[in-house]
Structure formats: C-alpha cells, structure tokens
Amino acid sequence: MKEVFEGIAKAAARIAEALEHDDTGYSDNKNSTGDVQLKLDIRSDYIVEEELSRIPTVRALASEEKEQIEPIRTGGQYLVGYDPLDGSSLADVDLSVGSIFGVYENSFLGANLMAAAYVVYGPRVEMVTAYKQNVELWRQDRGEFKFVQILRLRDSGKLVAPGGTQQYWYPHHKELIDSMFAEGYRLRYSGGMVPDLHQILIKGGGLFSYPGTTDKAKGKIRLVFESMPFAKVFEMAGGLALNDRGERLLVSEPKGHHDTSPCFFGSKTEIERAMRAYGNV
Ligand code: FDP
Numbered sequence: 001m002k003e004v005f006e007g008i009a010k011a012a013a014r015i016a017e018a019l020e021h022d023d024t025g026y027s028d029n030k031n032s033t034g035d036v037q038l039k040l041d042i043r044s045d046y047i048v049e050e051e052l053s054r055i056p057t058v059r060a061l062a063s064e065e066k067e068q069i070e071p072i073r074t075g076g077q078y079l080v081g082y083d084p085l086d087g088s089s090l091a092d093v094d095l096s097v098g099s100i101f102g103v104y105e106n107s108f109l110g111a112n113l114m115a116a117a118y119v120v121y122g123p124r125v126e127m128v129t130a131y132k133q134n135v136e137l138w139r140q141d142r143g144e145f146k147f148v149q150i151l152r153l154r155d156s157g158k159l160v161a162p163g164g165t166q167q168y169w170y171p172h173h174k175e176l177i178d179s180m181f182a183e184g185y186r187l188r189y190s191g192g193m194v195p196d197l198h199q200i201l202i203k204g205g206g207l208f209s210y211p212g213t214t215d216k217a218k219g220k221i222r223l224v225f226e227s228m229p230f231a232k233v234f235e236m237a238g239g240l241a242l243n244d245r246g247e248r249l250l251v252s253e254p255k256g257h258h259d260t261s262p263c264f265f266g267s268k269t270e271i272e273r274a275m276r277a278y279g280n281v
Pocket residue numbers: 085086087088089090162163164165191192193194220221226
C-alpha cells in the first residue's frame with residue numbers, strides 16, 4: 001500500500017503545479033455523468049493515470065472522468081477508484097479543490113475498500129490518508145509530504161455543510177437543516193466536498209449532507225470515487241458515514257462504478273440527529 005500512497009503523493013504534487021499554471025477554461029468534452037470537462041479535469045486525470053499505472057500493485061483504475069474501467073496489468077492487488085479534481089468548477093474562482101482516492105481489492109464494493117486518501121489544494125497542499133488503524137494528516141513542504149498529526153473527530157461539532165439545491169430538498173431534510181441553524185450551528189459550504197469535509201474533520205465535527213432530492217433521488221455524490229473513500233476516512237476518525245436509510249456507506253454494493261447515493265458524514269451526535277429526521281431510529 002505504501003507505494004500506492006507514494007504514487008498518489010506524486011500525482012498530487014503535479015496536479016498542484018497544474019492548478020497554479022494551467023488554463024482554468026472548459027474543454028470540448030463531456031464526462032460520463034454529462035458534465036462538460038475542464039481542461040484541468042482532463043489534465044489531472046492524465047496525471048493520476050500516468051503516476052498510478054507505474055505502481056506494480058495497481059491492476060486497474062476507475063476514474064470519475066472515464067466511462068470505462070481502465071485495465072493496467074494482469075497482476076497487481078489493487079483497483080483504484082479516483083476523482084482526479086473534485087469541485088473543479090471552483091478552480092476559476094480560486095477556491096480550494098481536491099482529489100479523492102479509494103484503494104479496493106477484487107472489485108469496487110465498499111467491503112473491499114482497503115484504504116482511502118484525499119488531497120486538498122488550498123493555500124497549502126494537504127493529504128489525508130486512512131489505512132489500517134489511523135487517519136493521518138500530511139502537508140506538502142518543498143515538494144514532499146510531511147506527517148503532521150493523527151486526526152480524530154469529537155462526538156459533536158458546530159458546523160453544517162448542506163449540499164444540494166434547497167428548492168429540491170424534501171421537507172424533512174429542510175426541517176433538519178433549519179433546526180440545526182436555529183440552534184446555533186454555523187454554515188460552512190464551499191461547494192467542493194473535499195474542502196467542506198476536510199473542514200469538518202479538522203475542526204473536530206459537524207454534519208456534511210448531500211441528500212436525495214426531488215429532482216435527483218440518489219443525490220449527486222458517486223460512491224466509488226467520492227463517498228466510500230470519505231466514509232473510510234470518517235469512520236476511522238471516529239465519526240459516521242451513512243446513507244438516507246441509515247446504512248453504512250462502507251457496506252454499499254454499487255452496481256455500476258458511477259452510481260450515486262445520498263450521503264451523510266459527520267460526528268455521532270449530528271449523524272444520529274439526521275437519522276432521526278429521516279425516520280431511521
Ligand atoms: P463537483 O460536481 O463540482 O465535482 O463531485 C460533486 C461535487 O462537486 C462535490 O464536490 C460538491 O460537494 C457537490 O458536487 C456540490 O454540488 P451542489 O452545487 O449541488 O451543492
């Protein structure tokens with residue numbers, strides 16, 4: 001696994017360079033979800049593929065930016081699902097964006113997720129890794145990631161990051177979010193799940209939600225590249241990561257690698273509250 005994290009670190013350093021110097025405009029292509037790709041999406045995808053295909057233990061890659069799973073070699077223990085540049089529409093306004101990685105064995109099922117990592121490209125470049133016992137924060141310092149600290153969530157927090165368009169929220173979801181703000185929770189939502197979840201993790205707790213909505217019953221966040229890797233991070237840090245039926249995202253069995261699911265991440269108190277609002281407890 002060490003070599004996979006090293007490949008991720010190399011890709012992250014190159015993506016950070018591209019974010020600093022490359023054009024933030026759109027390309028002429030669409031990805032499999034139908035989003036028009038930015039030139040930076042295509043470049044970041046290319047960089048991740050180039051770096052991870054050099055790692056002898058990587059057998060195949062599934063990218064948010066590619067329709068099909070990309071076989072790399074016949075041997076190799078790991079399948080990597082990744083979102084090369086999440087929140088890329090925030091690049092032109094110079095807000096933080098990120099990359100997300102899930103390292104699976106055998107197939108892209110939650111039960112097969114062995115490790116996860118994400119990178120935040122902000123004023124600093126930081127990486128969070130979840131493997132075996134610990135969730136670790138790393139920070140780039142003159143081209144090299146240096147270990148900073150172990151991350152743990154508290155049992156409750158003060159922040160709420162509510163995804164999805166309010167116009168399409170179900171009434172019980174709106175009541176949940178409104179009631180939290182009425183009690184003093186503070187809104188922290190940039191529109192990039194990497195910095196939004198990173199903020200909740202670093203500040204110790206809160207709730208990030210991307211619900212099913214009246215226009216998108218299964219929400220927007222993709223299981224293989226986005227929500228299952230973050231579920232690994234949040235659970236290992238002592239928090240919870242569930243869907244709208246109160247099931248752990250980490251036991252999800254997506255039928256296709258681009259499948260989406262409603263998702264709730266956070267500390268115990270806030271997730272239990274969300275599940276009460278959804279009638280799951
Ligand atoms: P994006 O499409 O810009 O890559 O991946 C989905 C995502 O970003 C998340 O990062 C983010 O939390 C969400 O979409 C934001 O969507 P809304 O604008 O609908 O809240």
